Amino acid sequence: MVCATVKAGAECAFMTKAGCGYNGGTCHPIVEQCEGCQRTVEFPAGKFCSSYPNPSIKWKTSSCNFATHTKVEAQSQQKINPLKASKRNNKKK
Secondary structure, X not given: OEOOOOOOOOEOOOEEOOEEOOOOOOOOOXXXXXXXXXXXXXXXXXXXXXXXXXXXXXXXXXXXXXXXOOOOXXXXXXXXXXXXXXXXXXXXX
């Protein structure tokens, strides 16, 4: 349905005939870490995330998985035991 609270005119999954069904009854504005993200949308009530109604929760534990302005760091490669690796290679032959 179309939002009738803070994101007037935008499609919202939480909007019902009885009003906003999100926790607290309204979407929350973006936090400082969201600045520069392509998913932020500006409305007369302020800047909001187009993907998630409460961005501060996404940034609480680590970086937001919806963020377009951050890069995911590659995990360090796991150490391989050379003895086990050679046994695996010999087993395949």
